[in-house]
Amino acid sequence: MANKTQGGIIVDGIEIPTLAELLSMPEEDYMNERQVAFFKHLLREREAQLKENAGQTTENLRENTIIPDPSDRATVEEEHALELRTRDRERKLLKKVQEALKRLDKGEYGWCEETGDPIGIPRLLARPTATLSLEAQQRREMRQKLYGD
Structure with a gap:
């Protein structure tokens, strides 16, 4: 769970580092608890965004507007096909994000x-x-x- 405090964002009780702090950490600290918290937060946000996009696509495709002009109808159908291809790529990415979150939980991430x-x-x-x-x-x-x- 992510919470905001005055100093930053807390993930699972750990304050996540800023990007500058993350990049300045020594190599021997690789995948320490703050780095893990940073990537957990990043992946959870990406997961939420991908799910939101999928929901928006569903809503867009449910809209049944009757378009009498064949050219306009073809344009709308092409836009829907493009949106579906984009969402298919995002669905695959969502699966990878969820797998990365599982690797984080197992201590295998990174x-x-x-x-x-x-x-x-x-x-x-x-x-x-x-x-x-x-x-x-x-x-x-x-x-x-x-x-x-």
Whole structure:
């Protein structure tokens, strides 16, 4: 649960660091309780936003406006198709966000699933759902390019 205090936001009883504080923490403090709280808050907010977007799409698609002009109707149908494709990508992202939250709860978040090495704060800030370190991800992409995995 996140609460605001005068000093900042509290997640599960821990004050989350600012971005500057997060980036200035020493490497030996990797995935300490404040960093975990920061990413838990970030992922929970992302999850809430994705769920809200899905609800908005449902509402938009329920609107049955009769459009007599075929060109206008085609435009509306294309907009709906685009919105559905966007929501499909967001649905996949939501699943990744929920998996990342589970890894946080298990104490596995932030560690490369291939090597066990730290993924790194900058990479997690760029891609909070990352499961591989940058090097492991590059190796995987190279293998996919070479072998079509």
